[in-house]
Amino acid sequence: MATSAHKQASADRRETNRARGAARGYERVRARPIYAGRRYKINRRCIGRMMLFAPGAHPAELANFIGYCLAHNAERYGIQVHASLWMSDHHHTDVTDPDANLVPFKQQLHSVVARARNARLGRFDSVWSGDDPCDTGRSSDDESLMDLVYTLTNPVKAGLVKWSRLWPGFTTIGWRFGETRTFRRPDWFFDAAGDMPEEVSLTLVRPPIFPELDDDALYAKLMEAVRERELEIHRSMRRRGRRFMGLRKLARQRWSCVAKSVEERFTVAPKHAASxxxxxxxxxxxxxxxxxxxxxxxxxxxxxxxxxxxxxxxxxxxxxxxxxxxxxx
Structure with missing residues (x-):
């Protein structure tokens, strides 16, 4: 529960944001530039921080469904996927946008995922939070690599599983660059007589970083960084006396649960990230x-x-x- 100190801090941030906007000297611009060839980390979370994508007792079905939607829209809009992981209440997807199609790609992906997930859960409300987009970009190869590490190790950081490879939901951990995987059309949502293909494939594209390394060397570098990050989290968990939730408890996690941590309000969604x-x-x-x-x-x-x-x-x-x-x- 938010304390009075949290509420006061939120109010202070809101006033600071308003003052910063008033000092710009031009009318407020809500638009943001969309350039061809830019790299982004797409971040989107569920409304009310609900666990609407909890893997539950049938994680393979959920992983296939998300993989199908991601693969179909990536192919449709020419988006190159470098890494993706869908947590219970949010997702991180690292992409390159060669043709400046980020906006329709996100709109279609999040729309079909939301409608299908609602249908599967028997609910009718919004799935995604109405917060401003948080699609950050990185300016260096090292930081772009660590962005991939952050995406892939998110379940470990959250204390859910001990190793990234154990996450039962959708994740590209273990995919080599250039590897292609196929997903079948979920028959519980899409009409077999419709225009959606029976199968779609998603190829994990190597990000345009460290050109001196071949695909295997870059993959090895990424996996080494993932391992180091996992061990760092393990040490932190031991110092704090915490344990990982584990697969059994994770399978019992209900989609109606919400995150319990206190969230800061009225923060500015970042567009750029760098050390x-x-x-x-x-x-x-x-x-x-x-x-x-x-x-x-x-x-x-x-x-x-x-x-x-x-x-x-x-x-x-x-x-x-x-x-x-x-x-x-």
């Missing part, structure tokens, strides 16, 4: 300049004057046909 604050500041400065250009172009458009929006403009280009500058580097 160096200087790198983050550089990326944020680029975002602010993009927002200024976008706000200026929007003002011209509303005034009925010719306007060219900055590269990366997505919604107005797709649905309103505005002019957009050339692709940013």
């Amino acid at each position: 160096s604050k200087g790198r983050v500041r550089v990326e944020i400065a680029r975002d602010r300049e993009w927002e200024r250009q976008y706000a200026a172009a929007r003002a011209l458009l509303l005034a009925g004057k010719p306007a060219v929006f900055p590269a990366g403009t997505y919604w107005l280009r797709r649905f309103a046909g505005v002019s957009v500058a050339g692709q940013a580097p």
Whole structure:
């Protein structure tokens, strides 16, 4: 339960965020640039932090269902998947977006997953939280590798299983780069007479990092980092006197349960992540300049004057046909 100190901290953050926005000197811009070829860590959590994707007693069915939806939409929108793991109440998926299709990819993936999961659980409410998107990017090879490690070791970090490979839900742990796995159409949701294929395949694509390493060497480097992170978590668990939940208790976890930890409210969803604050500041400065250009172009458009929006403009280009500058580097 949130204490008065937590509530006061949330109120302070809200006021700070409002003051920061008022000091920008231009109308608020909710849009964000979508560039072709960018790497992202997609993060999405369930409404109310409910365990709507708890593996339960039939984890293979859930893993096949998520794999099918992910594979189908990745192929449809040309998204390259580098790692993915679906926890009970959220998921992390690391991708490269070659054709600037991140928005429709996420919309379709999360939409079909939500509708199917509701159908399977016999519920009718929202599945996903209404929080702002949290799709962070990394600027260096080392940090991109650690992003993959974070994704794959999330069940260990949460104290659910001792080793990442034991997670019974959907995960790409153990997949080699270039490996392809096939998933069958879930007959409990999709119509056999519909247009969804009976089988779809997902190939784990090597991220564009460490070009001096071949696929096997990069996979070995990733698995070594995963192992080191797991052992680090084990040491932390022992110091705190904690135990892992284990597969038996995990199988009994109900989807209606919610996370018990206290969550900070009114935080800003990050768009960039790096160990160096200087790198983050550089990326944020680029975002602010993009927002200024976008706000200026929007003002011209509303005034009925010719306007060219900055590269990366997505919604107005797709649905309103505005002019957009050339692709940013």
